[in-house]
């Protein structure tokens with residue numbers, strides 16, 4: 001095979017993870033590791049833990065990091081909170097809630113589901129009804145995917161919290177915020193989440209490879225009472241200050257250097273400003289998709305405008321067109337990488353990621369590249385997409 005020619009300029013990365021890496025993160029990672037007793041490593045870990053606690057909004061919770069992707073962090077939650085045979089309620093949000101449920105079942109746990117309503121967020125009333133039916137309180141926890149990256153739908157976690165309270169059920173509320181941290185506010189203590197799950201390669205602007213959980217006191221107590229054997233994933237073994245213990249072996253030093261730099265960028269910009277920027281960029285993307293869907297073969301997958309994610313937008317594509325062909329042309333000809341459909345949405349949608357280290361010009365470039373790709377493939381769409389996005393940005 002011949003090596004492809006060098007691509008002039010930059011290729012725009014608009015998948016919803018991995019996301020674009022800021023130069024500050026790349027620079028921080030581009031260095032020799034240090035020995036494990038070097039105090040610089042302990043400092044980096046301490047700063048990262050403090051930064052993650054601030055990011056998820058917890059003073060009471062404790063952060064545990066793992067050399068793992070998001071699925072690894074899911075397994076941390078399962079192994080620590082649920083004994084084999086124990087039950088968990090997973091409200092349907094799409095591919096990611098389905099995948100987490102399958103992982104629970106593969107590990108011998110019981111899953112109670114609410115059905116996934118395509119294009120719609122979690123139905124809190126249904127969750128409440130299921131919890132009321134569980135009179136013996138066998139359900140240990142509710143595992144909720146905040147933004148399902150496959151369907152680009154964000155659910156209302158406060159409504160979910162109220163539903164659990166209204167049912168008078170002691171189930172823990174566990175939140176997968178992998179696709180929302182660094183894009184939407186999360187206030188773990190104030191919103192009374194018992195555990196928050198995150199991963200490095202989305203709003204944290206890092207390469208993949210670092211997963212983490214922020215564990216509140218109630219989740220801690222449940223894990224301590226869980227007799228299931230476990231080792232690598234056991235956060236109980238990660239107590240103490242020794243980096244080697246904290247990571248059950250060698251820490252991913254260079255990812256940690258990058259994490260500290262990425263968190264520093266978020267705090268220097270200011271979390272409020274970061275969240276405002278994400279809302280504005282999302283509004284620009286949504287304006288473009290709205291215009292594209294005015295005529296032709298593309299449209300929003302999310303049917304509830306209020307639940308559209310600020311991180312990613314799934315766009316349906318009809319008329320027999322293959323989203324994978326669109327991705328190829330967008331990537332290879334116009335240098336814009338977008339994502340495809342996952343699970344039941346494979347072949348039905350493409351997805352534009354708009355989270356992480358992005359600005360208006362990058363988002364406009366991505367929308368222009370997607371529009372050019374649709375045009376060159378003869379995918380019918382309203383032609384005002386980029387113009388509407390420009391107008392939205394100018395008005396915001």
Ligand SMILES: *Cc1c(COP(=O)(O)O)cnc(C)c1O
Nearest residue numbers: 069070071096147149178179199
């Ligand atoms: C990406 C993602 C995951 C899984 O992360 P991996 O690193 O791909 O294992 C889990 N949950 C959500 C909401 C995600 O967006």
